[in-house]
Amino acid sequence: MRNLITSLKKAGPGAVLGAALGLFGALPAAQAFNFPVFGPGYEGRLPACEAGLPVITSEFWEKENNFWSSPLRITAYGNVHETAFRPWQSDNIPRRYCTADAMVSDGKIRTVHYSIIEDGGFASIGQGVEWCVVGLDRNWAYNPACRAAQP
Template sequence: MRRALLRTALASLALLTAAASAEASGRRIVHPADRAENRTVPLTGALPACDDPAVLGEITSWFNTRESRFWGPLQAVAYDRIRPIGFRPLGDDLIPRRFCTGRIALNDGTLHRIDYSVRENLGLFGWTWNVNWCVSGLDRHRAYAPDCKMARP
Protein backbone atom coordinates (compact mmCIF):
# COMPACT_ATOMS: atom_id res chain seq x y z
CA MET A 1 0.00 0.00 0.00
CA ARG A 2 2.79 2.39 0.92
CA ARG A 3 4.68 1.59 -2.29
CA ALA A 4 1.62 2.28 -4.44
CA LEU A 5 1.08 5.56 -2.61
CA LEU A 6 4.76 6.47 -3.02
CA ARG A 7 4.65 5.63 -6.75
CA THR A 8 1.54 7.80 -7.19
CA ALA A 9 3.18 10.67 -5.32
CA LEU A 10 6.36 10.40 -7.42
CA ALA A 11 4.34 10.28 -10.66
CA SER A 12 2.39 13.36 -9.57
CA LEU A 13 5.61 15.15 -8.68
CA ALA A 14 7.11 14.28 -12.10
CA LEU A 15 3.99 15.59 -13.85
CA LEU A 16 4.06 18.82 -11.84
CA THR A 17 7.78 19.27 -12.59
CA ALA A 18 7.13 18.75 -16.32
CA ALA A 19 4.22 21.20 -16.23
CA ALA A 20 6.33 23.82 -14.41
CA SER A 21 9.18 23.33 -16.88
CA ALA A 22 6.83 23.67 -19.86
CA GLU A 23 5.18 26.73 -18.34
CA ALA A 24 8.55 28.36 -17.65
CA SER A 25 9.60 27.84 -21.27
CA GLY A 26 6.26 29.17 -22.55
CA ARG A 27 5.29 25.85 -24.18
CA ARG A 28 2.16 23.84 -23.59
CA ILE A 29 2.27 20.21 -22.54
CA VAL A 30 1.20 18.06 -25.47
CA HIS A 31 0.33 14.40 -25.12
CA PRO A 32 2.54 12.32 -27.49
CA ALA A 33 -0.53 11.04 -29.37
CA ASP A 34 -1.55 14.62 -30.18
CA ARG A 35 1.76 15.67 -31.74
CA ALA A 36 1.65 16.83 -35.36
CA GLU A 37 3.82 13.87 -36.34
CA ASN A 38 1.06 11.45 -35.28
CA ARG A 39 -1.76 12.84 -37.44
CA THR A 40 -3.44 11.03 -40.31
CA VAL A 41 -1.39 13.25 -42.62
CA PRO A 42 1.73 13.66 -40.47
CA LEU A 43 3.78 16.84 -40.23
CA THR A 44 7.47 16.07 -39.82
CA GLY A 45 8.95 19.41 -38.78
CA ALA A 46 11.67 18.97 -41.44
CA LEU A 47 11.98 22.58 -42.55
CA PRO A 48 14.81 24.37 -44.36
CA ALA A 49 17.15 26.51 -42.28
CA CYS A 50 16.72 30.27 -41.96
CA ASP A 51 19.67 31.00 -44.25
CA ASP A 52 18.77 28.36 -46.84
CA PRO A 53 19.14 29.88 -50.35
CA ALA A 54 15.69 28.53 -51.33
CA VAL A 55 14.04 30.37 -48.42
CA LEU A 56 15.84 33.65 -49.10
CA GLY A 57 15.16 33.25 -52.84
CA GLU A 58 11.44 32.85 -52.13
CA ILE A 59 11.41 36.04 -50.04
CA THR A 60 13.40 37.93 -52.69
CA SER A 61 11.09 36.82 -55.47
CA TRP A 62 7.88 37.79 -53.65
CA PHE A 63 9.34 41.06 -52.31
CA ASN A 64 10.66 42.20 -55.69
CA THR A 65 7.41 41.28 -57.46
CA ARG A 66 5.26 43.09 -54.91
CA GLU A 67 7.42 46.20 -54.91
CA SER A 68 7.64 46.49 -58.71
CA ARG A 69 3.94 45.84 -59.17
CA PHE A 70 2.48 48.08 -56.47
CA TRP A 71 4.91 50.38 -54.72
CA GLY A 72 7.90 51.39 -56.75
CA PRO A 73 11.51 50.71 -57.55
CA LEU A 74 12.71 48.94 -54.36
CA GLN A 75 14.41 45.57 -54.84
CA ALA A 76 16.04 43.17 -52.37
CA VAL A 77 19.80 42.99 -52.91
CA ALA A 78 21.28 40.99 -50.02
CA TYR A 79 20.70 39.55 -46.56
CA ASP A 80 22.86 39.42 -43.45
CA ARG A 81 22.63 38.64 -39.73
CA ILE A 82 20.15 35.87 -40.47
CA ARG A 83 19.41 33.82 -37.36
CA PRO A 84 16.64 31.61 -35.98
CA ILE A 85 14.49 32.97 -33.15
CA GLY A 86 12.14 30.03 -32.62
CA PHE A 87 11.23 26.54 -33.76
CA ARG A 88 7.70 25.30 -33.05
CA PRO A 89 7.18 27.86 -30.26
CA LEU A 90 3.40 27.58 -30.58
CA GLY A 91 3.39 23.91 -29.54
CA ASP A 92 4.13 20.46 -30.90
CA ASP A 93 0.52 19.82 -31.92
CA LEU A 94 0.34 22.75 -34.36
CA ILE A 95 1.78 23.24 -37.85
CA PRO A 96 5.60 23.31 -37.52
CA ARG A 97 7.11 26.76 -38.06
CA ARG A 98 10.68 28.05 -37.95
CA PHE A 99 10.84 31.75 -37.04
CA CYS A 100 13.81 33.81 -38.24
CA THR A 101 15.07 37.36 -38.28
CA GLY A 102 17.84 39.25 -40.04
CA ARG A 103 18.57 42.29 -42.17
CA ILE A 104 17.69 42.92 -45.78
CA ALA A 105 19.65 45.37 -47.96
CA LEU A 106 17.64 47.19 -50.61
CA ASN A 107 18.80 48.74 -53.86
CA ASP A 108 18.37 52.26 -52.41
CA GLY A 109 21.16 51.51 -49.91
CA THR A 110 18.93 51.12 -46.84
CA LEU A 111 18.95 48.23 -44.38
CA HIS A 112 15.74 46.96 -42.80
CA ARG A 113 14.98 44.22 -40.28
CA ILE A 114 13.15 41.27 -41.81
CA ASP A 115 11.11 38.81 -39.76
CA TYR A 116 9.86 35.62 -41.37
CA SER A 117 8.63 32.13 -40.71
CA VAL A 118 9.09 28.97 -42.74
CA ARG A 119 5.89 26.93 -42.44
CA GLU A 120 5.39 23.26 -43.26
CA ASN A 121 2.75 22.09 -45.77
CA LEU A 122 1.37 25.57 -46.38
CA GLY A 123 2.78 25.86 -49.89
CA LEU A 124 1.03 25.02 -53.14
CA PHE A 125 -1.69 22.42 -52.43
CA GLY A 126 -0.10 21.72 -49.06
CA TRP A 127 2.75 19.78 -50.64
CA THR A 128 5.68 21.86 -49.50
CA TRP A 129 6.79 24.62 -47.15
CA ASN A 130 6.28 28.32 -47.71
CA VAL A 131 7.48 31.58 -46.19
CA ASN A 132 5.54 34.31 -44.41
CA TRP A 133 7.61 37.51 -44.12
CA CYS A 134 7.55 41.18 -43.10
CA VAL A 135 10.11 43.93 -43.77
CA SER A 136 10.22 46.52 -41.00
CA GLY A 137 9.20 49.94 -42.25
CA LEU A 138 7.66 48.51 -45.43
CA ASP A 139 4.53 46.90 -43.97
CA ARG A 140 2.39 49.48 -45.70
CA HIS A 141 -0.96 47.85 -44.95
CA ARG A 142 0.08 47.17 -41.37
CA ALA A 143 -0.75 43.48 -41.76
CA TYR A 144 1.92 42.62 -39.17
CA ALA A 145 1.66 45.80 -37.06
CA PRO A 146 3.17 47.07 -34.91
CA ASP A 147 6.56 47.05 -36.66
CA CYS A 148 6.31 43.43 -37.88
CA LYS A 149 5.68 42.09 -34.36
CA MET A 150 2.99 39.72 -35.63
CA ALA A 151 5.50 37.99 -37.93
CA ARG A 152 7.57 36.94 -34.89
CA PRO A 153 6.74 34.20 -32.36
Protein backbone atom coordinates (compact mmCIF):
# COMPACT_ATOMS: atom_id res chain seq x y z
CA MET A 1 0.00 0.00 0.00
CA ARG A 2 2.86 2.32 0.88
CA ASN A 3 4.46 1.66 -2.49
CA LEU A 4 1.17 2.51 -4.24
CA ILE A 5 0.89 5.87 -2.49
CA THR A 6 4.52 6.86 -3.13
CA SER A 7 4.25 5.82 -6.77
CA LEU A 8 1.03 7.87 -7.20
CA LYS A 9 2.77 10.91 -5.70
CA LYS A 10 5.53 10.59 -8.26
CA ALA A 11 3.14 9.96 -11.16
CA GLY A 12 1.17 13.20 -10.85
CA PRO A 13 -2.45 14.33 -10.52
CA GLY A 14 -3.72 12.51 -13.63
CA ALA A 15 -2.68 9.16 -12.27
CA VAL A 16 -4.31 9.91 -8.91
CA LEU A 17 -7.58 10.75 -10.64
CA GLY A 18 -7.36 7.60 -12.76
CA ALA A 19 -6.71 5.44 -9.72
CA ALA A 20 -9.64 7.01 -7.84
CA LEU A 21 -12.00 6.44 -10.74
CA GLY A 22 -10.75 2.87 -11.04
CA LEU A 23 -11.47 2.23 -7.36
CA PHE A 24 -14.98 3.66 -7.63
CA GLY A 25 -15.60 1.64 -10.76
CA ALA A 26 -14.68 -1.55 -8.94
CA LEU A 27 -17.29 -0.97 -6.25
CA PRO A 28 -20.63 -2.76 -6.62
CA ALA A 29 -23.37 -0.70 -8.25
CA ALA A 30 -25.25 1.50 -5.81
CA GLN A 31 -28.79 0.44 -5.20
CA ALA A 32 -31.61 2.93 -5.50
CA PHE A 33 -33.14 4.08 -2.28
CA ASN A 34 -36.89 4.33 -2.03
CA PHE A 35 -37.69 7.43 -0.06
CA PRO A 36 -41.31 8.13 0.80
CA VAL A 37 -42.74 11.02 -1.18
CA PHE A 38 -44.63 13.53 0.88
CA GLY A 39 -47.09 15.98 -0.56
CA PRO A 40 -50.67 17.06 -0.54
CA GLY A 41 -53.26 14.34 -0.59
CA TYR A 42 -55.87 15.69 -2.94
CA GLU A 43 -59.43 14.99 -1.92
CA GLY A 44 -61.29 16.91 -4.61
CA ARG A 45 -63.36 18.86 -2.12
CA LEU A 46 -63.58 22.36 -3.51
CA PRO A 47 -65.97 25.15 -2.57
CA ALA A 48 -68.69 26.38 -4.90
CA CYS A 49 -67.93 28.97 -7.55
CA GLU A 50 -69.18 31.83 -5.38
CA ALA A 51 -66.30 31.26 -2.93
CA GLY A 52 -63.76 32.65 -5.40
CA LEU A 53 -65.50 35.96 -6.04
CA PRO A 54 -64.16 37.94 -3.02
CA VAL A 55 -60.61 36.97 -3.97
CA ILE A 56 -61.15 38.10 -7.56
CA THR A 57 -62.67 41.40 -6.44
CA SER A 58 -59.74 42.16 -4.14
CA GLU A 59 -56.98 41.06 -6.51
CA PHE A 60 -58.58 42.82 -9.50
CA TRP A 61 -58.65 46.14 -7.66
CA GLU A 62 -55.07 45.66 -6.44
CA LYS A 63 -53.80 44.86 -9.96
CA GLU A 64 -55.65 47.73 -11.61
CA ASN A 65 -54.64 50.23 -8.94
CA ASN A 66 -50.99 49.26 -8.41
CA PHE A 67 -49.89 48.17 -11.88
CA TRP A 68 -52.13 50.02 -14.33
CA SER A 69 -52.99 53.16 -12.32
CA SER A 70 -56.63 52.52 -13.13
CA PRO A 71 -59.60 53.29 -10.88
CA LEU A 72 -61.56 50.24 -12.12
CA ARG A 73 -63.24 47.98 -9.57
CA ILE A 74 -65.63 45.06 -9.79
CA THR A 75 -68.87 46.15 -8.18
CA ALA A 76 -71.16 43.13 -8.68
CA TYR A 77 -71.40 39.63 -10.12
CA GLY A 78 -74.16 37.76 -11.89
CA ASN A 79 -74.73 34.52 -13.79
CA VAL A 80 -72.11 32.66 -11.73
CA HIS A 81 -71.86 29.05 -12.87
CA GLU A 82 -69.47 26.11 -13.06
CA THR A 83 -68.04 25.24 -16.47
CA ALA A 84 -65.98 22.17 -15.49
CA PHE A 85 -64.84 20.16 -12.48
CA ARG A 86 -61.61 18.16 -12.75
CA PRO A 87 -61.77 18.11 -16.54
CA TRP A 88 -58.60 16.04 -16.86
CA GLN A 89 -57.58 12.67 -15.47
CA SER A 90 -57.98 12.18 -11.74
CA ASP A 91 -54.25 12.35 -10.91
CA ASN A 92 -54.09 16.08 -11.63
CA ILE A 93 -54.59 18.83 -9.08
CA PRO A 94 -58.35 19.23 -8.56
CA ARG A 95 -59.79 22.42 -10.06
CA ARG A 96 -63.26 23.84 -10.40
CA TYR A 97 -63.64 26.08 -13.44
CA CYS A 98 -66.24 28.81 -13.32
CA THR A 99 -67.51 31.76 -15.33
CA ALA A 100 -69.36 34.86 -14.16
CA ASP A 101 -70.49 38.22 -15.46
CA ALA A 102 -68.87 41.11 -13.61
CA MET A 103 -70.14 44.67 -13.42
CA VAL A 104 -67.08 46.91 -13.57
CA SER A 105 -67.08 50.47 -12.25
CA ASP A 106 -66.86 51.85 -15.80
CA GLY A 107 -70.43 50.61 -16.36
CA LYS A 108 -69.51 47.67 -18.60
CA ILE A 109 -70.39 44.04 -17.94
CA ARG A 110 -67.41 41.79 -18.59
CA THR A 111 -67.01 38.03 -18.43
CA VAL A 112 -64.70 36.58 -15.79
CA HIS A 113 -63.22 33.11 -16.24
CA TYR A 114 -61.63 31.61 -13.14
CA SER A 115 -60.65 28.41 -11.42
CA ILE A 116 -60.55 27.38 -7.79
CA ILE A 117 -57.54 25.15 -7.14
CA GLU A 118 -57.19 22.71 -4.25
CA ASP A 119 -54.07 23.54 -2.19
CA GLY A 120 -53.30 26.30 -4.70
CA GLY A 121 -52.86 29.11 -2.20
CA PHE A 122 -49.57 30.62 -1.04
CA ALA A 123 -47.15 27.82 -0.10
CA SER A 124 -49.90 25.31 -1.01
CA ILE A 125 -52.00 26.40 1.94
CA GLY A 126 -55.69 26.82 1.27
CA GLN A 127 -57.55 27.25 -1.98
CA GLY A 128 -56.03 29.22 -4.81
CA VAL A 129 -57.93 31.24 -7.39
CA GLU A 130 -56.68 32.03 -10.90
CA TRP A 131 -58.83 34.45 -12.85
CA CYS A 132 -59.06 36.59 -15.96
CA VAL A 133 -61.43 39.43 -16.86
CA VAL A 134 -62.11 39.42 -20.61
CA GLY A 135 -61.02 42.72 -22.13
CA LEU A 136 -58.88 43.68 -19.13
CA ASP A 137 -56.09 41.13 -19.42
CA ARG A 138 -53.64 43.94 -20.08
CA ASN A 139 -50.47 41.85 -19.70
CA TRP A 140 -51.89 39.07 -21.92
CA ALA A 141 -51.30 36.41 -19.26
CA TYR A 142 -54.34 34.42 -20.45
CA ASN A 143 -54.47 35.66 -24.04
CA PRO A 144 -56.36 35.45 -26.38
CA ALA A 145 -59.56 36.67 -24.73
CA CYS A 146 -58.82 34.79 -21.49
CA ARG A 147 -59.00 31.44 -23.26
CA ALA A 148 -56.03 30.12 -21.23
CA ALA A 149 -58.03 30.63 -18.01
CA GLN A 150 -60.66 28.13 -19.20
CA PRO A 151 -60.44 24.32 -19.25
